[in-house]
Amino acid sequence: MTVLAGEYFRSYAVVGLLAVVGVLFVAVAFGAGRLLRPMVPTPEKLLTYECGVDPVGEGWAHTQVRYYVYAFLYVIFAVDSIFLFPWATVFAETEYGATTLVEMFIFLGFLTIGLLYAWKKGVLTWT
Amino acid sequence: MPDISEPVLQLLLAATVAGPLVGAVAALLPAPPGLKGKSPDQAVLRHGVVVTGAILLLTLALAAGFDHSRPSVMQASTDISWIPALDIRLHLGVDGISLPLLVLTALLTFLCALYSYFRPPTGASPKAFVALLLLLETGTLATFAVLDLVLFFLAFETVLIPMYFLIARWGGAAREQAAGKFIVYTLLGSVIMLLGLLLIGLKAGTFDMVALAADGGSSLSVTVQLVAVVAVGLGLAVKSPMWPLHSWLPDAHTAAPTVGSVLLAGVLLKMGTYGFVRILLPATPDGLHAFAPYLGAFAAVGIVYGSLVCLSLVREGGKGDLKRLIAYSSVGHMGFVLLGIATMTPTGVNGALFANVAHGLITGLLFFLVGALKDRTGSTDIDALAGVAGAALYGRAPRLGALLAFAAVALLGLPGLAGFWGEMLAMFGAFQPAAGLSRPAFLVYLGLAGLGTLLTAAYLLLVVRRICMGAVPEGAPPLADVRGHEAATWTPLVALTVLAGVWPAVLLGLTDPAVQKLLAGGAS
Amino acid sequence: MTAPAMAALAQPALAAQAQSVDWLAITPPTLTAVLALAVLVTDLFLPERRKPLLGVITLAGLAAALLTLLPLIGENRATFCVAEEAGGACSYTADGFTLVVQLLVLGGALLTAVLSQAAVRDDRLPAGEYWFLLLASAAGAALLPASRDLATLVIALEVASLPAFALVGLRRGERRSSEAALKFFLSSVAATAVTLLGVSFVYAVTGTLHLTEIAERLPAADPGLHTLAQAGVALTLVGFAFKTAAAPFHFWVPDTYTGAPVPVAGYLSVVGKTVGLTGIALVTVLAFPSYGEIWGPLLAVLAAVTMTAGNTAALRQRPGRRHSAVRLLAWSSVGQAGYLLVPLAAAAYTGAPDEAVGATLAYALMYAAVNLGAFAVVALVARTRPAGRLTDHRALYATHPAHALALGFFLLCLAGLPPGVVGLFAKVAVFSAAVDAGLGWLAVVMALNVVVGLVYYLRWTALLFRPAADGATALPRAVPRPLTAAVALAALIGVALSGAPQLILRFTDTGLF
Amino acid sequence: MHLAYPAVLSALLFAIGVYGLLARRNAILVLMSVELMLNAVNLNLVAFDVWLSTTLRDTLHGGQALTLFTIALAAAEIGIGLAIVLLVYRNRGSSDIDRLRDTAETEADDDAEATAAEAALAADEARAATPYDSPAEKAEAAR
Amino acid sequence: MNDVLDVALRLLVLLVAFLVLPLVVGQAEHKTMAHMQGRLGPMYAGGFHGWAQLMADGVKFVQKEDIVPAEADRRVFQLAPAVALLPYLLVLAVLPVGPGESGSGVHVDAGVFFVLAVMGVGVLGSLMGGWASANKYSLLGGLRTAAQLLAYELPMLLAAASVAMAAGTVSLSGILDGFQWWWLPWQIVGAVVFFVAGLAELQRPPFDMPVADSEIIFGAYTEYTGLRFAFFLLAEYAGIVILCGLTTVLFLGGWHGPWGADGLGWVWTLLKTAVLAFVVIWLRVSFPRMREDQLQKLAWTTLVPLALAQIALTGIVKVAIQ
Structure with a gap:
């Protein structure tokens, strides 16, 4: 009773295998690189690069982040769109058409209003 | 007796209960033009007098229309479904038990309103005072008139808020604390009581007191009855107040304004004992039967305790307060009432009901007198009143002194006055308690009660001696004697005290058939 | 969109069968949601000085949503059902219970909206967002009682909660506002996660999310999964208890209420609480009746602890502290939540859980009206005395007699004393539910709590009628009209119900589901 | 695959989430802990869904559907949560939840x-x- | 045994393709750009038109010292290139090149989901690099990368959803099975949106604000040298291959062609991919870099509405033809 669908996981097993191969490839490449390249660290070399002058302040400086608004927008919209896919698959079923279409327009309406709101609130223009 | 038809009686009773409520709301509104009076304060106080007077007239008419040949039957019954969901009905009615209490309430409230008209209360605005007074009247009248358990509880609670504010806003020393204590004690008791009432109602399937009385507890198991009696009894006992749950009363009385004290002692305390008779006695006889000996014991202890405290208060240097003393004496006197109920005999219960009314009349009068004394001397401290610069009422205000002495002897149960019959009947009842109750125990209670009467006599006589007698101090300003409005207020009480003393049948004739019916399990 | 989309998602495995949607049944929440969007869009195109129009639209819309309840009375409509061969369970049901709760939340939102008109203007809250969030939250709260599967239930719960977080934090520059929002938010999302874990367990045991199906399948579940089922039931309830602010999950309440705009605090105390209670009622009575021995005692203990914690804290509130008025109301709302839980606990023990739930609803209706009324008067005082102390209410009677009387009435209703008759009878209903179920101990605990509650309510009431302190400046007499309207409306409801408690108490003896 | 693996993994995730919720003081980290809890639930739901459909006890895929909603829910929560944290940070320059004492009742x-x-x-x-x-x-x- | 061999072979082919195709695109870019700008481009390495130039570059990169700045978050810094690169390998595996079972490396049911999800991970590499470098410019670059990802992921997703809707499945080979020639005009808007959004995610010009050398040196990759830097570059070109391949599969009919689809389908796929790759290069040469806010505005106010419109259109047509 506790065996989950085996077929389902097979294709992902191959993908997993490929991932392992990929990791191996990267590891080998880095390993080879380590053998081939020189290693002569000096303080100047290890200095953070800022156009050739000595770095000012800390690397993880606080910057004014304007992008978080986009992050919000994305989180809100993109996750909504996960609903599209399962729903897209039932779209083809007979008898579903009209109902689904209405639901789709409701859904699109939501997204549009969200976008409209963000746009009118001036989120998308910088001052 | 005039013959008043039943529908009119119903209307009368309904108007009696609802009238003060309407009056209370009206009191808050600005006076209509034409009725403005000399000042807004005066107008509103007059409004109070008018409304309470009208209510008094209504109750008198009710009493007149009451079929005195059948006092055991519920008359003027109104029975309307109010909250079907909880099976709560607006069930009103009067019988021989409740009628005297209704009249007493209406009378005392009217007298209080009258008194306040001439002596406006010091404190916050009279408008609120009158509204609260009327609200209080609604609550007390409803308590005595309703025949539904939950409604009874509602009425029981209704008096709390107005009384709280009467004490807290117009009271004397430590009024806030006293008012708080009053309301917490009573409420604590009454919520527990509510649980008991609900238990009775839910298990018996009805909240209707008449139905419950007719049922006589037969549909309630003994366990349920026991639990219900403890719960309901606790609430009623706090209100009564029964020793040792009495400690809110002295504080409340001491702090309350005159009018508050009068109503508190004269009416509010009666609600507790009335509940015993009206609810517990008929509806849960088996439960009460089991607890009657304990009730009797507490009552007897209360009688002695009350008198002893009074004695200690009245002694010289005891720093006793006169109002506090009367409060403690109330504990003692209500003890008699409870003892009468505990006997579960017609004699005892009749005595209890009689004592109830008598105590209301006499204590009401006493509090009026003390209030007057306080107005004149500014103090209720017995030592101050008895000292060199004391009251010496016989000398300085003889009529006032005489009245005080009259009230005191009435209270101590002098034969021929109202106080006598109730206590005597209660003690008679204890001499021969209901079948199944331990006679020896009740004989002990009887002995204690007897001792109590002696002690009562002792402290009351001491009070009279210390306050009324004594030489008039040199150069003391003259004390005003009984004024006109005071006389008007007090006369009815004096008259009724005498009447009930010399002609107890007027009251007993009403209560006895009803009591017989209740004790017989509702069969008339 | 949640409900339709949900139903569509639930379908694919089955032979396709187009769903018919009963539009009338879903009108109340839908209308509210549409209105929310309409307000949001309108706000974008409205010049600054015309913004008050949004408040008016909100009011009208909420009133319209309330009216749409009328044609549903007495009809048991169900929609979004799965096909017959798959059990035929429905996700949305408009029965008595649904209608009563919708009346409660939409009415509560309406009162809040009336109350908010002044606050939005005075506190410079962003109007469009405020009304949108309020309506969105109300839509979620209105959807909640109708949902009959766990997914819709959880979604509705969140739709009701998420806008509320934002509402609390809407006073932008205010430190306390954002802090309150954060506290509220964190405790709430944690609760949601716990609920969802419980839901996943229940799902594992029964293989369905529909409440009625769960009720059928739980008793027949594999005995090996019994513990899992128990854990699922308990966890699901814990999450809802968080929302209800039942102890020991109540600590966010006073902090959040004090930080939020006053109308929002009122809204939370009423609608927020209702949302949690509705969830508990639905889940326990409809889905888990067979596990009464788990949730019955759980809820009973929760109720006892909650009311005791709330009332003791309220009792210890010092009148001179800043924000003590709102904080007192907050703590008292915790105490009231305890009372509200009592009949739900009793539902586990009686043969008629419907009626017990009815007692909760009746109480909640009463509580909603008077509590919002109390918040309205507090808002009135806080306008001129922003510290919001209890002592600031002193001598309110002298300047605003009507408002003071109303507040006194509200407080006495909350305390359950005449003249607040309706409060008294609501408590009687709760008590009788407890007594009927044999929960004597709980009734006694509640009785003691009622007394404790009385002390602080009465203390406050007494304060209103005290003479002013020496040197205290009087409140300005002018009061914004919406505030007075809110107070009047609440008082009107309270008085009407006091005269005819049957209006709400009848839910205690009719089958709601 | 055995049902125990996802179940245990989910339990672990949830436990970590609870730990983070209780032990972390930075609001963002607390938020992340909550997300972890939600994702643990998702894992649970999906695993149970697959298991239930193999035993044909749930043909409606309720678990998967709820998972989708939970994901959306988590996103919405993160959206609002971050906005609130940001607001707090702007107002007071710190998002340490232990230092949020403004609304607390103090002397x-x-x-x-x-x-x-x-x-x-x-x-x-x-x-x-x-x-x-x-x-x-x-x-x-x-x- | 046969199974194992089959799988091993597929993996090998995939790995080789993954290494070779990006180099081909890179070399093509070198030469195309050069010719468009009127120069010759690399001419020496390998002899014939400098065909081995990129390999020579690779050899050079391997020999270069690998510097990790003292301030950097070492582990993350070192891991970042691998994170950037590997997802593309996985995506490549599921792209169907030809019809039938043998047409692709691996057949995955939830193809579109898988592809979009895994591609999203790639950007994480840039983010990690940007953050771990402890360099202000890198950080800024990383943030810009993130913002760009956020902005363009949505239209991409929506456009993909439109195709999934048209085909009624989210499986890539399923989509190709259902493909009809007239889908091309039907989904053209979606195709453009998808392609443009993909370009932006790859930070290819004109969407290369995150690595704008005139402002922030080289964005997230400023501190990288040697092999790790090479990996980032490789990732970029692999990304081009994947994007073009994906666009081909989703919108251009993949292995469908006017003739020879059965045997030579893979040629069609490669051909279409190559044309798209050329377009990518072409765009780089022709367009100036867009400003950060213009970038965002394009995504939110143009691409997203367009994608939504496309979905609406798809829905309507879909219902209409039923």
Whole structure:
């Protein structure tokens, strides 16, 4: 009773295998690189690069982040769109058409209003 | 007796209960033009007098229309479904038990309103005072008139808020604390009581007191009855107040304004004992039967305790307060009432009901007198009143002194006055308690009660001696004697005290058939 | 969109069968949601000085949503059902219970909206967002009682909660506002996660999310999964208890209420609480009746602890502290939540859980009206005395007699004393539910709590009628009209119900589901 | 694959989430812990869904559907949560939840004004305690 | 045994393709750009038109010292290139090149989901690099990368959803099975949106604000040298291959062609991919870099509405033809 669908996981097993191969490839490449390249660290070399002058302040400086608004927008919209896919698959079923279409327009309406709101609130223009 | 038809009686009773409520709301509104009076304060106080007077007239008419040949039957019954969901009905009615209490309430409230008209209360605005007074009247009248358990509880609670504010806003020393204590004690008791009432109602399937009385507890198991009696009894006992749950009363009385004290002692305390008779006695006889000996014991202890405290208060240097003393004496006197109920005999219960009314009349009068004394001397401290610069009422205000002495002897149960019959009947009842109750125990209670009467006599006589007698101090300003409005207020009480003393049948004739019916399990 | 989309998602495995949607049944929440969007869009195109129009639209819309309840009375409509061969369970049901709760939340939102008109203007809250969030939250709260599967239930719960977080934090520059929002938010999302874990367990045991199906399948579940089922039931309830602010999950309440705009605090105390209670009622009575021995005692203990914690804290509130008025109301709302839980606990023990739930609803209706009324008067005082102390209410009677009387009435209703008759009878209903179920101990605990509650309510009431302190400046007499309207409306409801408690108490003896 | 693996993994995730919720002080980390809890639930739901459909006890895929909603829910929560954290940070320059004491009830709320108001109350009470204890005082008051 | 061999072979082919195709695109870019700008481009390495130039570059990169700045978050810094690169390998595996089972490396049911999800991970590499470098410019670059990802992921997703809707499945080979020639005009808007959004995610010009050398040196990759830097570059070109391949599969009919689809389908796929790759290069040469806010505005106010419109259109047509 506790065996989950085996077929389902097979294709992902191959993908997993490929991932392992990929990791191996990267590891080998880095390993080879380590053998081939020189290693002569000096303080100047290890200095953070800022156009050739000595770095000012800390690397993880606080910057004014304007992008978080986009992050919000994305989180809100993109996750909504996960609903599209399962729903897209039932779209083809007979008898579903009209109902689904209405639901789709409701859904699109939501997204549009969200976008409209963000746009009118001036989120998308910088001052 | 005039013959008043039943529908009119119903209307009368309904108007009696609802009238003060309407009056209370009206009191808050600005006076209509034409009725403005000399000042807004005066107008509103007059409004109070008018409304309470009208209510008094209504109750008198009710009493007149009451079929005195059948006092055991519920008359003027109104029975309307109010909250079907909880099976709560607006069930009103009067019988021989409740009628005297209704009249007493209406009378005392009217007298209080009258008194306040001439002596406006010091404190916050009279408008609120009158509204609260009327609200209080609604609550007390409803308590005595309703025949539904939950409604009874509602009425029981209704008096709390107005009384709280009467004490807290117009009271004397430590009024806030006293008012708080009053309301917490009573409420604590009454919520527990509510649980008991609900238990009775839910298990018996009805909240209707008449139905419950007719049922006589037969549909309630003994366990349920026991639990219900403890719960309901606790609430009623706090209100009564029964020793040792009495400690809110002295504080409340001491702090309350005159009018508050009068109503508190004269009416509010009666609600507790009335509940015993009206609810517990008929509806849960088996439960009460089991607890009657304990009730009797507490009552007897209360009688002695009350008198002893009074004695200690009245002694010289005891720093006793006169109002506090009367409060403690109330504990003692209500003890008699409870003892009468505990006997579960017609004699005892009749005595209890009689004592109830008598105590209301006499204590009401006493509090009026003390209030007057306080107005004149500014103090209720017995030592101050008895000292060199004391009251010496016989000398300085003889009529006032005489009245005080009259009230005191009435209270101590002098034969021929109202106080006598109730206590005597209660003690008679204890001499021969209901079948199944331990006679020896009740004989002990009887002995204690007897001792109590002696002690009562002792402290009351001491009070009279210390306050009324004594030489008039040199150069003391003259004390005003009984004024006109005071006389008007007090006369009815004096008259009724005498009447009930010399002609107890007027009251007993009403209560006895009803009591017989209740004790017989509702069969008339 | 949640409900339709949900139903569509639930379908694919089955032979396709187009769903018919009963539009009338879903009108109340839908209308509210549409209105929310309409307000949001309108706000974008409205010049600054015309913004008050949004408040008016909100009011009208909420009133319209309330009216749409009328044609549903007495009809048991169900929609979004799965096909017959798959059990035929429905996700949305408009029965008595649904209608009563919708009346409660939409009415509560309406009162809040009336109350908010002044606050939005005075506190410079962003109007469009405020009304949108309020309506969105109300839509979620209105959807909640109708949902009959766990997914819709959880979604509705969140739709009701998420806008509320934002509402609390809407006073932008205010430190306390954002802090309150954060506290509220964190405790709430944690609760949601716990609920969802419980839901996943229940799902594992029964293989369905529909409440009625769960009720059928739980008793027949594999005995090996019994513990899992128990854990699922308990966890699901814990999450809802968080929302209800039942102890020991109540600590966010006073902090959040004090930080939020006053109308929002009122809204939370009423609608927020209702949302949690509705969830508990639905889940326990409809889905888990067979596990009464788990949730019955759980809820009973929760109720006892909650009311005791709330009332003791309220009792210890010092009148001179800043924000003590709102904080007192907050703590008292915790105490009231305890009372509200009592009949739900009793539902586990009686043969008629419907009626017990009815007692909760009746109480909640009463509580909603008077509590919002109390918040309205507090808002009135806080306008001129922003510290919001209890002592600031002193001598309110002298300047605003009507408002003071109303507040006194509200407080006495909350305390359950005449003249607040309706409060008294609501408590009687709760008590009788407890007594009927044999929960004597709980009734006694509640009785003691009622007394404790009385002390602080009465203390406050007494304060209103005290003479002013020496040197205290009087409140300005002018009061914004919406505030007075809110107070009047609440008082009107309270008085009407006091005269005819049957209006709400009848839910205690009719089958709601 | 055995059902135990996802179940245990989910339990672990949830436990970590709870730990983070209780132990972390940075609001963002607390938020992330909550997300972890939600994702644990998702994992649970999906695993149970697959298991239930193999045993044909749930043909509606309720678990998967709820998972989708939970994901959306988590996103919405993160959206609002971050906005609130940002607001807090802007208002006070820190998102340490242990230092959010502004709305908490503290002694600091008992400022001078509070003491004054309470003192007035007490004074009022005291005056009530001895209204006119001596005639002289009463006379004075009358004047 | 046969199974194992089959799988091993597929993996090998995939790995080789993954290494070779990006180099081909890179070399093509070198030469195309050069010719468009009127120069010759690399001419020496390998002899014939400098065909081995990129390999020579690779050899050079391997020999270069690998510097990790002292301030950097070492582990993350070192891991970042691998994170950037590997997802593309996985995506490549599921792209169907030809019809039938043998047409692709691996057949995955939830193809579109898988592809979009895994591609999203790639950007994480840039983010990690940007953050771990402890360099202000890198950080800024990383943030810009993130913002760009956020902005363009949505239209991409929506456009993909439109195709999934048209085909009624989310499986890539399923989509190709259902493909009809007239889908091309039907989904053209979606195709453009998808392609443009993909370009932006790859930070290819004109969407290369995150690595704008005139402002922030080289964005997230400023501190990288040697092999790790090479990996980032490789990732970029692999990304081009994947994007073009994906666009081909989703919108251009993949292995469908006017003739020879059965045997030579893979040629069609490669051909279409190559044309798209050329377009990518072409765009780089022709367009100036867009400003950061213009970038965002394009995504939110143009691409997203367009994608939504496309979905609406798809829905309507879909219902209409039923």
